[in-house]
Amino acid sequence: MSTGGGYGDADKRQKILDSAFAVFTKKGYQQTKVDEVAQLAGIGKGTVYLYFPSKEELLREMLKAMIKKNLSELKKRMSEEEHPLAKLKVMYATHASLLQENPSLAQLHIHDFAFVNEAFRAWLEQEKADFMAYIARIVEAGIKTEEFRPVNPNLAAALIISCLSVFLPPYGSDTFSVDDVLDILHYGLCQSLPPRP
Amino acid sequence: MSTGGGYGDADKRQKILDSAFAVFTKKGYQQTKVDEVAQLAGIGKGTVYLYFPSKEELLREMLKAMIKKNLSELKKRMSEEEHPLAKLKVMYATHASLLQENPSLAQLHIHDFAFVNEAFRAWLEQEKADFMAYIARIVEAGIKTEEFRPVNPNLAAALIISCLSVFLPPYGSDTFSVDDVLDILHYGLCQSLPPRP
Amino acid sequence: MSTGGGYGDADKRQKILDSAFAVFTKKGYQQTKVDEVAQLAGIGKGTVYLYFPSKEELLREMLKAMIKKNLSELKKRMSEEEHPLAKLKVMYATHASLLQENPSLAQLHIHDFAFVNEAFRAWLEQEKADFMAYIARIVEAGIKTEEFRPVNPNLAAALIISCLSVFLPPYGSDTFSVDDVLDILHYGLCQSLPPRP
Amino acid sequence: MSTGGGYGDADKRQKILDSAFAVFTKKGYQQTKVDEVAQLAGIGKGTVYLYFPSKEELLREMLKAMIKKNLSELKKRMSEEEHPLAKLKVMYATHASLLQENPSLAQLHIHDFAFVNEAFRAWLEQEKADFMAYIARIVEAGIKTEEFRPVNPNLAAALIISCLSVFLPPYGSDTFSVDDVLDILHYGLCQSLPPRP
C-alpha cells in the first residue's frame, strides 16, 4: 500500500521541510526553535532528529530544496521559450509571480543564513555560478543572432540576475512592472546610441 | 594631557566602533563575543558598556556609522560632478573602490543582522529611500536634458542601485569593470532601438 | 513505572522545593546558586527551569510552601483543642517543636528575602493578617467565657505572635520552656492585680 | 581652624553614614549601589573608599552606629527612671516614638543584613545579650521589690524585647498604644490568678 512503507517517511520529511521554511523565513535561524518547527509539523521534537541530524542541517536541506525547486521552475519555464528575449521575459515574469505567490520567499534573500557551513556556501555559489552561466549562454545566443550587442556575457548575466532584486522588499513586487524593467534592461537609460569604438 | 583634552572619550568610542566593525563583519552577530571586541580595542570588557548599553546597540551604532560614512562619501563625490552620466560613473567607481579598499564592507551586505530592531529597520529603509530618491532625481535631470530616455525614474534608480551588487561577492570586485557595467546600463543589451509607441 | 504513574512530576517538583529550602535557608538568596539546588536534588540545572520559571519564583514558591505547611500544621493541631488556653498552649508547643525538628526553619525568619515581589509581599501580609485574626478570635472567645480579661483582641493576638520569637535564635529553642512562656503571657509580670478603672 | 584638619573628615564620614542608612534601609544590601550612596552624600564614588574599606564594612559601620545610637538613647532615658515599671514604660514609649520619628528604622529589623560577617553577627548578638541582661536586671529588681512575680528574668527580658515588635510593620506604630501593651505585659491575659504551686 502507498501508506505502508517509505511513503509515510517522505511525507513527514516534507512536512518538516515545509514547517522549517515557514519558521526560518519568518524568524531567521537563531530565533527559530526546533520545538516550533516540530509543533507546526504536528510532530514531536525528537522526531525532527529522525529525519535531520541537526538544526543547521535542517536549514541547509530546506534552503537547498527551496532553491532547487524555484530554480528548476524558472529553468523549466524558460526552456519552453526559444528566443533569448522571450526567455528573459519569462524569467522575470516567473520570478515576480513566484514572489507574489509566496512572499516568504523574499525572506530567503533577506535573512542571511550565511553561517551555514562552507560546504553549503560552496554548493550555493556553484548553483549561482551555474545559473549565471545558464543566463550567460542565453546572452551569447542573443549576441550571435545580433539581437544583443557584443557585451561581456558574464557581466550581462550578473546584471540581469542583480536586477531581479527590484521585485524584493523594500521595493515590493507590486511597484514595478516586468515590462518596464525589461525595457530599461534591453534599451538602457540613454537616448543616444552607444559609442562606436 | 594626552592629545587634545576631552578627546579621549570620542577616540575610545570610535576605537570600539572600529573593533566592532572588524569583528561583526568577520564573524556575524552571534559569533561575536563582546570580550573579543574589547580586546581588539585594547580595553576591558566592562568599558564597552560605558559607551554602549548592549551588544545589540553596539551593532546598530556600528552599522549606522558605516552606512552613514559610506553614503556620505558616495554623495560627496557625486556632488562634485554636474552631469548625470558623470554622477553615475563616479558613484559606481566610488562604490567599487570603497569595496576594494575595505573588503569587509561586503560582509555588511551578506551578514544577517536581521534582529536589528524596528527602529533601526525604519531608519535603514528611510536611508535607502532617501538614496533612491537622490538617484531618481539625477535620472529625472537626465531625462529633462534628453540624455536619458523617458523611463520611470524610481525604477531606474532601483535598477541602478541593484546593479551595484555586481561588485559584491561572489562576483568579486575584480571581475567586472565599471565602464563595462555602465555601458550596459546606459545602452542596454539590445542592438535594436526601443519600440516606438 | 516508578512508584505510581504521573507522580514523577510532583515528586520531582517537591524534591526541588526541598533542595531549595535547604540551600536558601543555609545561604540566603544571593549566595544560593541554581546549580547547587539542582545538584542537591540530583538533577540537571536545566530541569529546575522546567518546573520554575526563575530562581526568584523558586524562592517564592518554596517560601509559600513552607509557610502554608507550617501554618496549616499549627492550625490543625490548634483546632483539635477547644479551650482558648489549650489552643494557645498547643500553638506554642507546636511552634517550638517544629523549630526543634527543623532548625533551618528559623533561617526563614532571619534571611532577607526582601526582593520578593509585591505580589508575594501582599500574599504574605494577608497570611499574617489571617493568622492574627484567627488568634484574635480565640482571644475573643476567651474574653467571652471570662477566662481572659477584656483586652484588645488584636493587640493580644499581635503580642501572642510576637512572643513566639523567643524560640528563635539567638535565644534558641532549648532555653525557655513553653510553660514558662505561657505563664508570663497568661498572668503577666506583676504581682499586683490590674488597676480597676 | 575648625575647618582645617579633622573636622571636615568627621563631617563627611557622618554624611556618608547618613546616606548609607537612607539607601540601605530603603533598598536592602544587594540593591544598594555604592554610587547611589555617594551621590546622596554629594561626593564622588571613590571618596567613599577613603572612609570605608568596602561596601560591607560601610553597612556594618552604619548598623553599629544606628544600633548604638538607639540603644544608648533607650538606656539613657530608662536610666532617668528609677522604678522598674517606669523603666519599662519609658522603654516602650521611647521605642515607639523613635520608630514614629524615623520610620526607616523599622527597615533595619525587616531587612536581614544577616550576611554581614561573623564578627558583626557576634557583636550584634553581644549587644542583644547585653541589652537583654540589662532588662533582666530590671526584672530582677522588680522581683526583689515584689512588684513582679518570681519569673525567670531572662525569659521575661526576652518576652519584653519581643513584644517591642508590635510597633513594627505590618502592625504599624499607630495601631496599638503603649499603655495597652504594658497592660497586657504586666497583668497577662487571664482573669484568674496564677496557679499556686
Place this chain on the structure above:
DNA sequence: CATGAATGAGTATTCATTCAT
C-alpha cells in the same frame, strides 16, 4: 518508530573596587 523530559554548555551584563590624574 515516536516522543518529550532531562540535560548542561555557553555568554551578556552588572557593579564593587582601584588608581591615574
Place this chain on the structure above:
DNA sequence: CATGAATGAATACTCATTCAT
C-alpha cells in the same frame, strides 16, 4: 584629598540534542 573612568569576576537562563520509554 577627591574623583570617576576603567576593570573583570561572577551567574542566571536558553535551547539543541539525547535517549529511556
